[in-house]
Amino acid sequence: MEIIILSKEKVxxxxxxxxxxxxxxxxxxxxxxxxxxxxxxFFYKNNNLLSEINRVNIIDNYLKKSLxxxxxxxYPLAGELSSEDPTFVDCNDNGVLYVEAHVKNxxxxxxxxxxxxxxxxxxxxxxxxxxxxxxxVQSLETLVSIQVTRFDCGGIAVGxxxxxxxxxxxxxxxxxxxxARFARGGDNGVDEMCLDFTSSSVMFPPENHFPEExxxxxxxxxxxxxxxxxxxxxxxxxxxxxxxTKVTSEVVPNPTRVEALTTFIWxxxxxxxxxxxxxxxxxxxxxxxxxxxxxLDPKLPNVFGNLILLATSEYSEKMSETLEVSHLVGKVRxxxxxxxxxxxxxxxxxxxxxxxxxxxxxxxxxxxxxxxTYKFSxxxxxxxxxxxxxxxxxxxxxxxxxxxxxxNKQQIILVENGKNDGIEAWILRNDEEMIELENDEEFLAYAxxxxxxxxxx
Numbered sequence: 001m002e003i004i005i006l007s008k009e010k011v012x013x014x015x016x017x018x019x020x021x022x023x024x025x026x027x028x029x030x031x032x033x034x035x036x037x038x039x040x041x042f043f044y045k046n047n048n049l050l051s052e053i054n055r056v057n058i059i060d061n062y063l064k065k066s067l068x069x070x071x072x073x074x075y076p077l078a079g080e081l082s083s084e085d086p087t088f089v090d091c092n093d094n095g096v097l098y099v100e101a102h103v104k105n106x107x108x109x110x111x112x113x114x115x116x117x118x119x120x121x122x123x124x125x126x127x128x129x130x131x132x133x134x135x136x137v138q139s140l141e142t143l144v145s146i147q148v149t150r151f152d153c154g155g156i157a158v159g160x161x162x163x164x165x166x167x168x169x170x171x172x173x174x175x176x177x178x179x180a181r182f183a184r185g186g187d188n189g190v191d192e193m194c195l196d197f198t199s200s201s202v203m204f205p206p207e208n209h210f211p212e213e214x215x216x217x218x219x220x221x222x223x224x225x226x227x228x229x230x231x232x233x234x235x236x237x238x239x240x241x242x243x244x245t246k247v248t249s250e251v252v253p254n255p256t257r258v259e260a261l262t263t264f265i266w267x268x269x270x271x272x273x274x275x276x277x278x279x280x281x282x283x284x285x286x287x288x289x290x291x292x293x294x295x296l297d298p299k300l301p302n303v304f305g306n307l308i309l310l311a312t313s314e315y316s317e318k319m320s321e322t323l324e325v326s327h328l329v330g331k332v333r334x335x336x337x338x339x340x341x342x343x344x345x346x347x348x349x350x351x352x353x354x355x356x357x358x359x360x361x362x363x364x365x366x367x368x369x370x371x372x373t374y375k376f377s378x379x380x381x382x383x384x385x386x387x388x389x390x391x392x393x394x395x396x397x398x399x400x401x402x403x404x405x406x407x408n409k410q411q412i413i414l415v416e417n418g419k420n421d422g423i424e425a426w427i428l429r430n431d432e433e434m435i436e437l438e439n440d441e442e443f444l445a446y447a448x449x450x451x452x453x454x455x456x457x
Contacts, residue, residue: 001122012078033164071096109153125160144166236448240261288378314331
């Protein structure tokens with residue numbers, strides 16, 4: 001598939017950032033964020049309204065204007081990392097790279113009928129910079145960039161590359177939904193007073209001197225030069241309900257959808273790992289990125305930045321320990337419940353969080369060579385399918401984790417599908433284990449591997 005770049009420019013905030021907002025202070029969890037980017041891609045099927053918009057050729061104009069207004073509210077995204085103090089973003093209105101592109105000889109329906117996951121990177125701006133080097137972010141022109149790609153049929157893809165140190169999945173969704181509301185016709189529903197850019201750095205202040213051993217542990221935990229492959233698996237509502245029933249236990253009588261799918265996928269990935277290694281001697285554990293906003297007291301739903309904590313399960317020392325899902329779901333529930341307001345409160349204040357995280361990281365480092373770790377995150381309930389720029393909701397939202405994340409040892413992202421009747425699991429794993437998973441009959445009884453994208457017409 002060939003995508004032709006038509007134009008590139010920088011979009012700046014519609015109103016200059018005032019002097020008192022020029023320095024945006026990062027929080028401790030921003031510092032912990034991986035040195036990678038969040039890369040969502042929104043696909044929109046053509047409809048009569050979109051055809052009319054394309055016919056009068058105003059789509060790019062109002063997308064850029066509405067993006068400019070959005071950057072006035074989300075001013076750190078148009079800035080640069082401070083060259084003088086790594087704990088600040090210089091909100092200098094440098095702008096966001098905006099790329100217009102065109103897909104040659106491929107219709108959107110054709111692409112969605114047989115999604116080629118290896119081609120997704122072409123819908124992202126600055127993709128030539130997304131090499132296998134761990135410091136690829138340093139080569140990006142702007143900390144946030146957007147690519148709007150048109151298909152001949154009138155369909156559109158909107159792809160984003162957003163530096164993870166600035167924001168997490170929740171803030172990413174808030175940014176795109178705000179941009180979409182502006183694009184739909186004005187300021188209705190956009191309350192700039194609800195955006196909170198300061199609470200996180202007050203509650204969890206950054207560290208001026210980040211321990212080198214913590215950085216090294218982070219690299220070992222999340223990065224690997226080994227080759228990985230991406231798989232997309234769709235669980236419809238019927239399958240999810242069956243899995244919830246399957247994992248229900250006395251300890252967890254009412255598992256959530258995310259808990260149930262995490263448990264089910266975790267089990268079958270353990271089996272895939274064992275099949276490849278021909279041994280069941282290694283212990284195993286699971287981690288999950290947990291959004292702190294609803295778990296703090298008071299709750300902080302609109303805090304911008306990274307406010308997530310990596311929850312980790314206790315690892316199983318004995319491989320004779322059962323792999324029954326009713327047992328595993330208890331570990332998942334306990335892990336997530338431990339991220340609560342009481343434990344989060346204990347991390348607040350100068351130097352407190354770093355001590356906790358450093359202890360946890362050092363313990364993890366000692367385990368890494370001995371334990372198989374399975375890392376999950378969820379984009380569910382973020383409202384990504386509400387990102388409507390004026391021509392309807394997206395047909396598909398792809399959490400791209402291809403070659404940009406090839407350094408990642410493994411990753412599983414859960415995200416709702418376009419019909420709102422199921423959840424997709426995007427799984428990054430090494431080739432051998434992915435082959436095992438794709439041939440696991442019990443797993444495939446519930447999961448459909450990379451099916452046609454179903455959406456409401």
